[in-house]
Amino acid sequence: MAKKVGTEVSFAAAEAVRLCNVDVIAAYPITPQTHIVEKLSEYVADGDLDAEYICVESEHSAMSACCGSSATGARTFTATAGQGLELMHEVLTIPASSRLPIVATICNRALSGPLSVWGDHSDMMGVRDTGWIQMVAENGQDVHDLIVTAFKIAEHKDVMFPVMIHMDGFHLTHVIEPIILLDQEEVDKFLPPFSYDLKLDPDSPVSVGTYGPPHIYPEIKKAQQVALVNTMDTIKTIWKEFGDMFGRYYNPVETYRSEDAETILITMGSFSETATLAVDALREKGKKVGLVRLRLWRPFPFAELRDAVKSADNMVVLDRAISYGGPVGPLCSEIRSAFYMMKNRPAIVSYVSGLGGRDISPEEFEEMITRGEDIARNGSENEYEMLGVRE
């Protein structure tokens, strides 16, 4: 039986990976991700997990080893953060194109410089267009459950894409939360063994990751893009299946008191829980505000988001990343694009805050919403506001 325990979220992540009975882990330690792979190496050393743990010399090698491993049909896991994800970047596009169902937890960390080990979403945005499915966790339970669903989604014959589960560095990785840990019997019932017809096999040879000259490259890219968009139904079906089995339902877009809201705050990740306090406080003051949180960043949940905010006149979007010299933050930029062609679209206001591990208090979220409403009505001379920065 599943049991509720107080555990560090990183350990709950490692436990989920152990329960999924992975075959290969290739990872390089980097703050704030280290506790996950440390715990996994302990499991392997102690015989609690029958897997190959490959100690690599860098994240570039980690992802390269993962590609080879996954191509042989082995269930493969890695984890990284921040600069580690940047070093991995060159290889990230390859499992997406070759359709290798690697699962990776990314412990979101601000990119240097200045050097920071603390959390924001700049690393996640940097790898946005590498072709992975990207899920964003709000809390420890999310992390534990999403990892289990991620393997099932990644390896489903109608998906076959690598999956990243984003968890905020420190705000999730290093906190202790009450988490219901799944047990082995339950996970075995939910997650079938990985089998793949086109794996590397000497008895039935195939070539993976070949050359794509101009006469075929665009066809391969269109096939990849259409396939990624088409994963949405399977993702939703598998999350529903998980909910039916374990009572915890996950959706591409999650809502909080947003049904009749005139102004909706849009967030991703762990700060969403703090933001709900601001929504509660404003509701008590009689304001019709709500929260919508994206759990799925890629593929982008266009229809689900439009449906979730249909009551709203205003949307206030929080980004924890800057697009230097560009428009609003990356999340807001996407949301504006998603709504641009709609008639009667809501006003969409952009905030950038919570960079490099800086907290956002409930009071600041309140200010973001109320000032956002003002900007929606009266406009602003700035493309976006940076909240919580000393002037």
Place this chain on the structure above:
Amino acid sequence: MLTWKDIPIGAIVTAPGSAKEYRTGDWRSQRPVWDLAKCIKCGLCYIYCPDASIGWKNEEGYPWWDEYHCKGCGICAQECWTKAIHMEEETE
């Protein structure tokens, strides 16, 4: 020609070794020319060829040239001890 709908998952190639059908010799602007009178059959050209476009060895013990795949890089001519290979402009 394949359409995007015909692409196998992950663009995986299920006919191994099919890259040999691709005529990389079309890329060549120079071709190696052998003077077998100078060749001492050392095999360095065969070892250095980055594209496995020099074979080792024919019935008389000399290297042989794979015109279909050779890209004309000239490494064989550069490395040949006895200058038995030189590059000439491709005229085809």
